Amino acid sequence: xxxxxxxxxxxxxxxxxxxxxxxxxxxxxxxxxxxxxxxxxxxxxxxxxxxxxxxxxxxxxxxxxxxxxxxxxxxxxxxxxxxxxxxxxxxxxxxxxxxxxxxxxxxxxxxxxxxxxxxxxxxxxxxxxxxxxxxxxxxxxxxxxxxxxxxxxxxxxxxxxxxxxxxxxxxxxxxxxxxxxx
Amino acid sequence: xxxxxxxxxxxxxxxxxxxxxxxxxxxxxxxxxxxxxxxxxxxxxxxxxxxxxxxxxxxxxxxxxxxxxxxxxxxxxxxxxxxxxxxxxxxxxxxxxxxxxxxxxxxxxxxxxxxxxxxxxxxxxxxxxxxxxxxxxxxxxxxxxxxxxxxxxxxxxxxxxxxxxxxxxxxxxxxxxxxxxx
Numbered sequence: 001x002x003x004x005x006x007x008x009x010x011x012x013x014x015x016x017x018x019x020x021x022x023x024x025x026x027x028x029x030x031x032x033x034x035x036x037x038x039x040x041x042x043x044x045x046x047x048x049x050x051x052x053x054x055x056x057x058x059x060x061x062x063x064x065x066x067x068x069x070x071x072x073x074x075x076x077x078x079x080x081x082x083x084x085x086x087x088x089x090x091x092x093x094x095x096x097x098x099x100x101x102x103x104x105x106x107x108x109x110x111x112x113x114x115x116x117x118x119x120x121x122x123x124x125x126x127x128x129x130x131x132x133x134x135x136x137x138x139x140x141x142x143x144x145x146x147x148x149x150x151x152x153x154x155x156x157x158x159x160x161x162x163x164x165x166x167x168x169x170x171x172x173x174x175x176x177x178x179x180x181x182x
Numbered sequence: 183x184x185x186x187x188x189x190x191x192x193x194x195x196x197x198x199x200x201x202x203x204x205x206x207x208x209x210x211x212x213x214x215x216x217x218x219x220x221x222x223x224x225x226x227x228x229x230x231x232x233x234x235x236x237x238x239x240x241x242x243x244x245x246x247x248x249x250x251x252x253x254x255x256x257x258x259x260x261x262x263x264x265x266x267x268x269x270x271x272x273x274x275x276x277x278x279x280x281x282x283x284x285x286x287x288x289x290x291x292x293x294x295x296x297x298x299x300x301x302x303x304x305x306x307x308x309x310x311x312x313x314x315x316x317x318x319x320x321x322x323x324x325x326x327x328x329x330x331x332x333x334x335x336x337x338x339x340x341x342x343x344x345x346x347x348x349x350x351x352x353x354x355x356x357x358x359x360x361x362x363x364x
Binding site for chain 1 (some may be wrong): 184185187188189197198200202203205207210212213214219220221222223224246247248249250251252253254256257290291292293294295296297298299300301302303318321322323325336339340342345346347350351353354355357358
């Protein structure tokens with residue numbers, strides 16, 4: 001059994017909220033016994049999709065990441081609660097890339113930034129791909145997209161060309177799965 | 183050259199701020215041309231430290247993650263801007279674990295949650311470890327800590343016992359480094 005929480009919550013209030021996130025500020029007694037606050041970002045859970053074709057290449061997209069004011073290579077994905085992660089994965093993949101997949105393998109669930117946020121991302125591997133019409137969401141423009149081998153993707157990560165942490169942690173699960181054959 | 187931003191920022195305001203984060207709400211014109219908002223969490227950059235002993239085992243700690251109300255296995259780390267990432271890494275490692283290291287290798291910088299947050303984490307590999315007095319920060323209690331082999335850690339990740347995304351993405355960089363020898 002784990003020890004109980006070393007934090008004591010005295011009260012909580014929502015200090016900001018929009019469609020995607022809620023920011024909660026809790027009045028707490030810290031583990032050392034002093035009064036303080038702990039603020040938590042309550043964000044929706046998310047999904048990350050590794051779409052791998054029959055040549056074992058992975059589909060990556062270059063998306064504009066507003067918080068960084070930059071185009072960044074990422075994997076398809078987006079919002080989706082834990083219960084409906086598979087449906088969300090199918091929807092996000094098709095909307096963002098036009099790809100539909102016959103096989104879906106759940107690779108695991110990872111906490112994104114657990115010192116600050118509640119968000120967990122569920123990772124799916126999509127295989128046996130087919131291609132439909134591309135990109136329906138005009139508010140998520142994609143500057144570039146391509147299939148790359150895992151080796152090429154590793155080079156992009158090693159050189160800092162691909163820096164998206166949610167994708168990189170997802171790819172870790174992929175490699176664990178590949179090591180024992182999908 | 184990358185295309186320019188498909189978002190147009192009309193104005194911004196800080197809607198919440200504490201010692202650790204600032205929440206900014208921007209009025210924007212979205213890529214599809216409609217009016218909207220985009221909220222950004224401006225959090226401090228962070229560091230993640232992979233402390234590896236001469237047996238190639240990695241030090242993991244079980245820390246209480248308040249947003250998840252749970253004890254979770256993580257790697258040592260914490261706040262630290264990009265410029266002083268090495269100093270922050272040394273400080274966090276010693277404060278949280280009592281470990282000091284003679285060799286430090288920068289493995290890379292990763293965006294933590296780039297659709298929502300500005301935070302980037304810099305990852306260091308610490309080698310040639312020595313042990314001093316343990317754990318000075320009473321507000322970051324550690325329930326357990328241990329050295330584990332990378333194989334054992336992979337099993338913890340595969341089974342969902344170790345789910346911290348910031349650590350898992352850091353370990354990805356470690357494996358890339360190990361593949362060409364540190």
